[in-house]
Amino acid sequence: MRIRLDAIRDCLEGAIPGQIATADAEGVPNLAYLSQVQYVDAGHVALSYQFFNTTRRNILANPVARVALIDPVCAAHYRLSLQYLRTEEAGPLFEKMKAKLAGIASHTGMAGVFRLLGADIYRVLDIERVPGRTLPVPAARRNLIAALRASAETLCECADLDSLLAQTLNCLEMQFDIHHAMVLLLDARAGRLYTVASRGYPVSGVGAEIGLGDGIIGVAARERTPIRIGHFAAEYSYGRAVRDSLARNGLDAGLETEIPLPGLPDSRSQLAVPIRAGHQLLGVLYVESPLDLRFGYDDEDALVALAGGLGAAIQLLQHAPPEAPGSPAPAAPPGATPAGPPLRVRHYAENHSVFLGPDYLIKGVAGAILWVLLSDFVAHGRTAFSNRELRLDHRIRLPELSDNLEARLILLARRLIERQAPIHIEKTGRGCFELRVERPLELLELPPAD
Amino acid sequence: MDAPFPLVLDAAQAAFVCGGVSISAASCRRGGLPNLARATGCRVGADRRTLNVLFASAAAAALLEDVRCSGRIAVTFSEPPTHRTVQFKGSDARILPPEPDDGALAAAYVDAFASALTQLGYSGEVIRAVLASEADELVAVSFTPSAGFSQTPGPNAGTALGAGR
Numbered sequence: 001m002r003i004r005l006d007a008i009r010d011c012l013e014g015a016i017p018g019q020i021a022t023a024d025a026e027g028v029p030n031l032a033y034l035s036q037v038q039y040v041d042a043g044h045v046a047l048s049y050q051f052f053n054t055t056r057r058n059i060l061a062n063p064v065a066r067v068a069l070i071d072p073v074c075a076a077h078y079r080l081s082l083q084y085l086r087t088e089e090a091g092p093l094f095e096k097m098k099a100k101l102a103g104i105a106s107h108t109g110m111a112g113v114f115r116l117l118g119a120d121i122y123r124v125l126d127i128e129r130v131p132g133r134t135l136p137v138p139a140a141r142r143n144l145i146a147a148l149r150a151s152a153e154t155l156c157e158c159a160d161l162d163s164l165l166a167q168t169l170n171c172l173e174m175q176f177d178i179h180h181a182m183v184l185l186l187d188a189r190a191g192r193l194y195t196v197a198s199r200g201y202p203v204s205g206v207g208a209e210i211g212l213g214d215g216i217i218g219v220a221a222r223e224r225t226p227i228r229i230g231h232f233a234a235e236y237s238y239g240r241a242v243r244d245s246l247a248r249n250g251l252d253a254g255l256e257t258e259i260p261l262p263g264l265p266d267s268r269s270q271l272a273v274p275i276r277a278g279h280q281l282l283g284v285l286y287v288e289s290p291l292d293l294r295f296g297y298d299d300e301d302a303l304v305a306l307a308g309g310l311g312a313a314i315q316l317l318q319h320a321p322p323e324a325p326g327s328p329a330p331a332a333p334p335g336a337t338p339a340g341p342p343l344r345v346r347h348y349a350e351n352h353s354v355f356l357g358p359d360y361l362i363k364g365v366a367g368a369i370l371w372v373l374l375s376d377f378v379a380h381g382r383t384a385f386s387n388r389e390l391r392l393d394h395r396i397r398l399p400e401l402s403d404n405l406e407a408r409l410i411l412l413a414r415r416l417i418e419r420q421a422p423i424h425i426e427k428t429g430r431g432c433f434e435l436r437v438e439r440p441l442e443l444l445e446l447p448p449a450d
Numbered sequence: 451m452d453a454p455f456p457l458v459l460d461a462a463q464a465a466f467v468c469g470g471v472s473i474s475a476a477s478c479r480r481g482g483l484p485n486l487a488r489a490t491g492c493r494v495g496a497d498r499r500t501l502n503v504l505f506a507s508a509a510a511a512a513l514l515e516d517v518r519c520s521g522r523i524a525v526t527f528s529e530p531p532t533h534r535t536v537q538f539k540g541s542d543a544r545i546l547p548p549e550p551d552d553g554a555l556a557a558a559y560v561d562a563f564a565s566a567l568t569q570l571g572y573s574g575e576v577i578r579a580v581l582a583s584e585a586d587e588l589v590a591v592s593f594t595p596s597a598g599f600s601q602t603p604g605p606n607a608g609t610a611l612g613a614g615r
Contacts, residue, residue: 015572016572016576019474019486019526020486021476021477021478021484021485021486021524022476022484023476023478023482023484026480027478027479027480027481027482027520027522028478028522028524028539028541029476029477029478029484029522029523029524029539030476030484030524030537030539031474031475031476031486031524031525031526031537032526032537032601033526033528033535033601035603051607051608053607053608054599054608064483064484065483065484066476066483066484066485066486068474068486068487068488070576070580072573072576073576075575075576075577075579075580077488077509077580079486081483108533109533110533110603113603113604114603130487130509131508131509132506132509132579132580132582133579133580133582134579135575135576135579
């Protein structure tokens with residue numbers, strides 16, 4: 001029976017380094033170790049090109065090779081006959097391999113030595129099984145297809161974005177046994193991702209931002225491709241990503257307007273999967289684990305499928321018709337003026353950052369929304385609002401396409417709760433919500449500095 | 451290019467290739483697809499000019515066929531904890547029946563290699579399964595290295611080991 005490449009992907013995780021045999025034009029053989037063999041599709045693998053060595057010279061002169069791989073669990077030993085096709089020096093596959101290699105390098109003490117110059121793509125001509133003994137394979141921890149189906153059914157039931165996000169994190173936990181996860185959505189205008197939900201961290205980090213291309217999440221978003229790392233990789237860690245991001249956005253340095261990204265300090269396995277709707281990038285689903293090699297190719301496939309359903313559901317909910325006009329207004333009558341010492345609320349028009357007293361709360365579109373709500377509350381005593389009017393409000397100026405207003409409101413409501421603010425936003429029906437203020441407010445608008 | 455005179459391994463190199471290191475070999479016939487196989491131990495000749503590399507003949511059948519036809523072989527020795535790697539190449543490789551002690555040598559080699567992997571936290575059982583062979587299927591490939599290279603990952607990878615060094 002022909003052995004299919006997708007059936008032996010566990011051999012490609014690098015737990016046991018593969019080997020490659022090549023030969024020059026005269027037939028002088030060479031044998032080298034491979035730090036990385038990447039599954040591309042059912043007919044292709046990519047090998048990391050890191051040094052201009054004998055293997056490289058041979059492949060350019062005589063583009064055929066044999067690679068030996070061993071299954072790290074059952075010890076099945078395979079030989080692949082390969083034909084070199086081309087080298088990619090940028091793009092999704094390159095970035096995927098570069099990130100994975102960073103983890104491998106750090107795990108094997110080769111950080112600073114391994115550096116990806118290219119992804120060499122090979123056609124798999126044949127796979128043969130090398131005669132040898134194998135070990136019994138323990139039962140799989142879980143059936144990922146069953147987990148995926150149960151999750152898909154759960155997500156179908158969700159009627160709003162808030163529950164969709166919460167159920168996604170629930171499903172990861174209950175169905176996939178993944179306990180550290182976050183969902184980030186794209187602010188296309190700012191070219192940044194903001195955390196809208198998370199699970200499994202001491203601090204939720206909701207509102208934390210990361211730039212496209214920063215860290216594993218930013219690279220997955222920029223390249224629109226899943227990125228998976230099986231070991232700790234300093235250059236893809238959050239600390240680094242956030243520092244780099246801060247260095248680039250030097251302008252923000254004066255104001256403390258960064259919410260720290262959540263993240264496991266001892267993260268050993270990471271997987272970032274783009275959330276898309278059609279060709280449009282909506283955000284990133286990110287999971288991690290303190291265990292090495294926790295996520296394999298099958299986990300990646302399952303989460304790509306899950307993120308596909310999530311993306312379609314987000315898109316669908318965004319375009320759900322608002323509640324029919326004439327439905328009962330969610331009317332708490334304008335309440336008594338709240339008592340207590342006034343809370344000074346500052347709004348910096350430059351980036352819509354909002355501070356409650358001395359404490360930073362939020363910025364960007366969510367900051368602009370809050371400022372409009374509070375302004376209307378102070379000026380008119382207004383507490384009932386609808387998504388529809390916010391979409392049209394010229395003071396907010398939402399991006400026209402995929403404004404993701406719902407996500408900004410979720411983010412804002414959670415930040416207010418987490419900061420224990422005397423201001424609350426509560427949903428009162430589809431497309432409408434109520435503002436509750438428990439202290440007198442003193443609003444201070446700060447125009448952009450020239 | 452292969453040096454015109456045989457390489458003499460120094461004592462440290464001889465000890466290294468006989469230790470609990472990963473050993474694999476490649477061969478190729480002119481115009482053909484290269485072949486490769488894992489070895490199950492190595493003996494160094496008394497003059498330290500000859501390497502005798504042991505293989506399980508079923509798992510290494512294609513490699514052995516290429517060696518028989520071309521006399522070419524490249525053998526790489528790599529120490530898992532340090533990544534120290536050397537490769538020796540020769541063009542006079544011959545397939546010989548095993549020496550009387552080669553069965554014991556192969557068993558000791560598998561123990562040493564599995565133990566090195568276990569100390570690194572890997573399963574020794576996997577490599578034992580991969581290298582398992584029947585006593586009657588061992589063969590030795592004997593060659594005099596005409597070139598040797600350091601292949602430890604890093605800037606000096608590919609540096610030729612000088613004759614006598």
